[in-house]
Amino acid sequence: AQKVTQAQTEISVVEKEDVTLDCVYETRDTTYYLFWYKQPPSGELVFLIRRNSFDEQNEISGRYSWNFQKSTSSFNFTITASQVVDSAVYFCALRTNSGYALNFGKGTSLLVTP
Amino acid sequence: GAGVSQSPSNKVTEKGKDVELRCDPISGHTALYWYRQSLGQGLEFLIYFQGNSAPDKSGLPSDRFSAERTGGSVSTLTIQRTQQEDSAVYLCASSVGLGGTQYFGPGTRLTVL
Numbered sequence: 223a224q225k226v227t228q229a230q231t232e233i234s235v236v237e238k239e240d241v242t243l244d245c246v247y248e249t250r251d252t253t254y255y256l257f258w259y260k261q262p263p264s265g266e267l268v269f270l271i272r273r274n275s276f277d278e279q280n281e282i283s284g285r286y287s288w289n290f291q292k293s294t295s296s297f298n299f300t301i302t303a304s305q306v307v308d309s310a311v312y313f314c315a316l317r318t319n320s321g322y323a324l325n326f327g328k329g330t331s332l333l334v335t336p
Numbered sequence: 337g338a339g340v341s342q343s344p345s346n347k348v349t350e351k352g353k354d355v356e357l358r359c360d361p362i363s364g365h366t367a368l369y370w371y372r373q374s375l376g377q378g379l380e381f382l383i384y385f386q387g388n389s390a391p392d393k394s395g396l397p398s399d400r401f402s403a404e405r406t407g408g409s410v411s412t413l414t415i416q417r418t419q420q421e422d423s424a425v426y427l428c429a430s431s432v433g434l435g436g437t438q439y440f441g442p443g444t445r446l447t448v449l
Contacts, residue, residue, distance in 0.1 A: 257437070267427065267440035313379065322434045323369070323381035323395060 224249045226316050228327035235304055235334055243299040243330045245314030251275075256290065256297045257315040257324065267313070273297060304334045338362065340441030342428050348447045349418055357413045357444045361430030368411050369431075369438055370403060374424035382426075385411065386434045418448045 225248040235241045247256065258270040271281060273290050281288045285302045301308055311331045315324040341360040349355050361368045370382040381395040385405045396402070400418075405411040415422055425445050429438035 259440075264442070265425065266442045267429075269437055269439055272437050315379075317435075321392065321394075322367070322384055322386075323392070324371075324379075324438060325381075326379035328378050 224251075224316055224318055224320075224325045226314050226325055226327035228312075228314055228330050230330045231328070232331045232333070235332070237306060237334055237336050238303050239334075240300060240302050241304050241332065241334075243301075243312050243314075243332065245297045245299065245327060247295050247297065247314070247316045249316060249318050251318035251320060254316060254318040257317070258288065258297075258299050259313045259315065260310045261313065261329070262310040270299075301332075304332075306334050306336055308332060309334045340428055340430050340439055342426075342441040342444050344444060345442065346445045346447075348449065350449050351420060352417055354414065354416045355418055355446065357415075357426050357446070359411045359413070359428030359430075359441060361409065361411070361428070362439060365430035365432055365436075365439075366408065367431045367434045367436065367438075368405060369429040370411070370413050371427045371429065371440075372424045373427055373443070377424075379427075382413070384434070415446075418446075420448050422446060423448045 227246045254275045256273045260268045278290050287300045289298045311329045313329045314327045343358045367386045369384040373379045383393050383403050385391045400416045403413045425443040427443045429440045431438045
């Protein structure tokens with residue numbers, strides 16, 4: 223069975239704070255793919271990053287960074303110096319080689335206030 | 337280039353009526369997916385298509401739901417005899433082949449009264 227857990231339902235921070243969104247996954251497959259998507263108030267899911275199970279290198283893109291740790295089955299997402307425009311619901315997702323559907327976590331709602 | 341487009345953006349219907357939701361994938365993307373997003377269930381996979389292959393319908397919740405993809409491009413999701421529990425946002429995504437990163441459209445918000 224595959225499962226993605228985003229334990230944080232809602233997070234509220236003040237602008238310029240750093241914030242980390244947690245994602246823990248479960249799968250028995252040895253090859254799998256992890257994703258983060260952002261869903262702003264407009265509703266459209268925006269792709270942020272994709273990671274393959276065989277590549278544990280952390281990734282940084284501007285203010286965004288991702289920490290992939292197979293030992294703890296986690297794929298956490300950090301926003302540095304948060305901005306109001308970062309306010310959105312963030313979803314972590316998992317796909318394995320057993321199929322092509324994405325298994326999504328329940329999402330974390332991030333509110334950044336001025 | 338243009339992203340995934342969906343129509344209508346909003347649909348209100350009465351219980352028992354049939355509805356059709358349309359998805360236009362990104363040009364050149366051969367794989368197309370439908371998901372449903374509701375408050376209670378989160379984001380759920382419904383069906384996907386790849387080229388002319390038989391679709392994977394494993395996520396369709398009942399036989400009232402069906403989908404087709406004509407000419408390997410546009411897809412229509414049909415819900416027959418709608419029920420109130422069908423109220424949700426229906427999201428379409430496409431990718432360059434199965435296994436590619438999925439890019440999502442803006443969704444269709446369906447409300448069944």
